[in-house]
Amino acid sequence: MNLKKYILRQADNTLILGQRLAEWCGHGPVLEQDIAITNFALDLIGQARSLYQYAAEVEGEGKTEDDLAYLREAIDFYNVLLVELPNGNFGKTIARQFFFDAFNYYFYIELQKSKDQQLAAIAEKSIKEVTYHLRYTSEWMIRLGDGTAESHEKMQTAVNDLWAYTSEMCTPDALDQEMQEAGIGVDLQKIKASWDAKVKDILAQATLEIPENSWMQTGGKNGKHTEHLGFVLAEMQHLQRTHPGATW
């Protein structure tokens, strides 16, 4: 049973998305939203830290959270493809975040029931933060989608561009099933139903259409990534790779 890989999937989701959001620091469209987005980044990287600490403990080889974040290759990262995609404009960042938050919210709700006490505790802690995230991105989806003609068009383009990357989060593979049967992992089919309902509701309020194409891009959960992840890692890992063991 690969509990470590199961933990790393969510750890990598939150770290890579947090790293992406941090690119907005100092570049937000207005000060309040700049602060909001970087608050998200902080919450997500905080969740990643708890998860990496636990993954390192499960692995039992004396590694630290930093080793797992800074010293793995792209092929050993198991985040979904959605979170590594470039930020694009503010609307695209919001759409990517909304799709992820709608997953993250229901994921942590279910994970609180895990038989694994540490995973349940991390979920209990994180759900409070993610509740704020989902509310914020839902509001912005509606504000921008049902906004001006230009903001509407940009949001519809963002939704269309991202759509093929949305199903990976809620599609169970053998490891997900194994973890669910062991009472440790969540039921992704159940989460998919909640995700579908939430996305349908918010997109309708935002006057945005759900794309008709049903072809979906996958692979991240097993280490097959887009070309974008390498650039994220290059920036994030550069210091530790160049000066191993460097500290503040």
Added chain:
Amino acid sequence: MNISIPEIWQILETVSDPEVPVLTVVDLGVVRKVEVQDGKLRVVITPTYSGCPAMNVIEMNIRIALAAEGYPDAEISTVLSPAWTTDWMSEAGKQKLKAYGIAPPVGAVVDKGALFAEPKKVPCPLCDSLDTEMISQFGSTACKSHYKCNVCLEPFDYFKCH
């Protein structure tokens, strides 16, 4: 060594939160337990937010304060469950926040249950007016929202319910 638990709590009451220095770590409710096991002092703390950068500093400051009072070997550990809530903030802590210009959390937790619920009325910490409005859900730190008072026109931080 004979360790007096009430004395340890008194020491902890001298340790300030690095971001909101009027609050002690005890006011904030992040100290969950003080106990002695096999003659060894154990202090259990819990983070306010997963990514709160103050936690490492809080742990270090607790260590320094205990060492200065003759307890250099305390073990400080972190737990995540039960998750910290603003309900654990002391009444004294809430009064100190207000005097400092930060509106304390209003009422019980779960003010965010319903999506898009109207933000609750937060009294201005300066003039006590209820005619205030939320500028941004996310403020200067993870634990605060940004508000403004429509009467005295002051912008202020609100320590949000969590």
